[in-house]
Amino acid sequence: EVQLVQSGAEVKKPGESLKISCKGSGYSFTSYWIGWVRQMPGKGLEWMGIIYPGDSDTRYSPSFQGQVTISADKSISTAYLQWSSLKASDTAMYYCARLDSYSGYVVYWGQGTLVTVSS
Amino acid sequence: QSALTQPASVSGSPGQSITISCTGTSSDVGGYNYVSWYQQHPGKAPKLMIYEVSNRPSGVSNRFSGSKSGNTASLTISGLQAEDEADYYCSSYTSSSTLGYVFGTGTKVTVL
Numbered sequence: 001e002v003q004l005v006q007s008g009a010e011v012k013k014p015g016e017s018l019k020i021s022c023k024g025s026g027y028s029f030t031s032y033w034i035g036w037v038r039q040m041p042g043k044g045l046e047w048m049g050i051i052y053p054g055d056s057d058t059r060y061s062p063s064f065q066g067q068v069t070i071s072a073d074k075s076i077s078t079a080y081l082q083w084s085s086l087k088a089s090d091t092a093m094y095y096c097a098r099l100d101s102y103s104g105y106v107v108y109w110g111q112g113t114l115v116t117v118s119s
Numbered sequence: 120q121s122a123l124t125q126p127a128s129v130s131g132s133p134g135q136s137i138t139i140s141c142t143g144t145s146s147d148v149g150g151y152n153y154v155s156w157y158q159q160h161p162g163k164a165p166k167l168m169i170y171e172v173s174n175r176p177s178g179v180s181n182r183f184s185g186s187k188s189g190n191t192a193s194l195t196i197s198g199l200q201a202e203d204e205a206d207y208y209c210s211s212y213t214s215s216s217t218l219g220y221v222f223g224t225g226t227k228v229t230v231l
Contacts, residue, residue: 035220037222044206044208044223044224044225045165045208045222045225046222047210047222049218059218060217062217095164099220102212103153103170104155104211104212105153105155105170106155106167107167107176112164
């Protein structure tokens with residue numbers, strides 16, 4: 001059974017750093033792109049970036065380039081999303097997703113990680 | 120890369136059919152048959168309803184169908200049911216962004 005299991009909810013202060021994770025199981029982790037999707041409170045879905053764990057090829061949305069870092073450790077089948085200095089506007093639910101083909105559709109989603117940034 | 124344009128809300132009575140549009144450009148919706156649709160209930164992760172314009176994943180009701188004409192893709196829900204009340208998002212491959220993918224603005228479907 002394919003599963004993407006994300007790390008738990010986080011409460012952080014502005015300026016702090018954070019790294020959240022997404023562990024894949026039940027499939028060849030190095031053979032599928034993994035994407036990160038942001039959903040701010042009451043708002044829509046936004047693609048942040050994608051990574052191919054097989055060779056760490058990473059692509060970012062222009063809106064998120066330089067704001068976050070996406071990485072993966074294929075030895076433990078885990079993808080990461082990290083911030084070096086959080087802002088209140090980073091408060092959101094973050095989903096990881098496995099892209100099932102070049103067309104980019106997603107069958108498997110993580111359960112979501114809620115990040116709250118507040119002083 | 121701007122989000123694809125969807126109506127903010129669509130409503131219908133039980134049993135009726137509704138259609139949600141997703142308008143892009145020739146660089147995304149119009150240029151590729153790579154449009155997918157997702158349903159999201161409050162507090163839940165999105166669920167794939169249609170992929171590659173008109174294909175339905177296993178387990179998705181045949182009341183959901185997808186199509187495309189020019190730069191606009193559409194999701195039709197026939198025989199509307201109370202459980203269909205949710206947010207719906209389209210997504211497309213795009214050649215306008217280094218990322219390669221873009222979501223629509225989202226549509227709230229209300230069952231009257």
